[in-house]
Amino acid sequence: MRFTSNCFEFFFSNVFPAHQYYSQYQCSCQATDNKKSQLFSLSTNLKPTDFDEDFIFQTNYTTTFAEQTIESHVGFIELPENEHESYFKFNIIGYSLLKDVQIGVVFVEGGQAGSRTNANIEETSVQAFPGINVGSDLWSIPVYKYELQDVWPDSVDNSVISVTWSMPKALSAAKSPSVIKDVFRALIITSSGVNTVRAWVWERDSHLLDIRAYHQLDENNVDNQLKILTLQRSGCSSRETEDEVVASVQIKGLYKTMIMI
Secondary structure, X not given: OEEEEOOEEEEOOOOOOOOOOOOOOOOEEEEOOOOOOEEEXXXXXXOOOOOHHHOOEEEEEXXXXXXXXXXXXXXXXXXXXXXXXXXXXXXXXXEEOOOOOEEEEEEEEOOEEEEEOXXXXXXXXXXXXXXXXXXXXXXEEEEEEEEEOOOOOEOOOOEEEEEEEEOOHHHOOOOOOOEEEEEEEEEEEOHHHOOEEEEEEEEEOOOOEEEEEEEEOOOOOOOOOOEEEEEEEOOOOOOOOOOEEEEEEEEOOOOOEEEEO
16 A cells, blocks of 8 residues: 655555564565655554453344344444334354353343353454455454354343453463453333433443433434533532533434443
């Protein structure tokens, strides 16, 4: 790929995220001007734990409800109201260079808490750099494909599906095993919920507050009313008499989902 800037032309290469590394790296390129200048990047300073969260990649979650495939948006699974369907299918796929990745899913099944851990494991290959079209196997790498198919959550409004990927402690460079958690929330779309806004705390720790809100529009995806979501902090002492506005976001028009962090 050639990159042109300020009348100087030189070779430009994208560096893609790696899932495993063996040493430190330094990139270089040669300019195509008359001087053939050699340009060098700073050397990397990678740590053994830098890629612990990359042990699972290209995850794919598919929802099938009443023979229709439904895509999730920002973690929300929008299910149409259907009194004849009491559950939906939730399929989980992920790829890893490791054979011993553990996967678990927790959901509501028959009104009770259900879980699955028996993933199918298959040896296959994927493109090392997705999006690059080359007619060769040069960009293919051998991986393990993990798939959980026997997951049938209840089609109940506001029900949560939690998927956890974890690396065995023996293979993790960190002190504790690396864990990746994906959370989904099923919403039943009804006429009574039009022009309403609902919000949930998705994730919260000492460094992150992830609040996600859902705004249901009408069937034409139109709402001319301006809605404002405000995040406030309330004090506990008598000296803090007023609430502090931490963040404020406007929702209007075609916006159906949003994230506040």
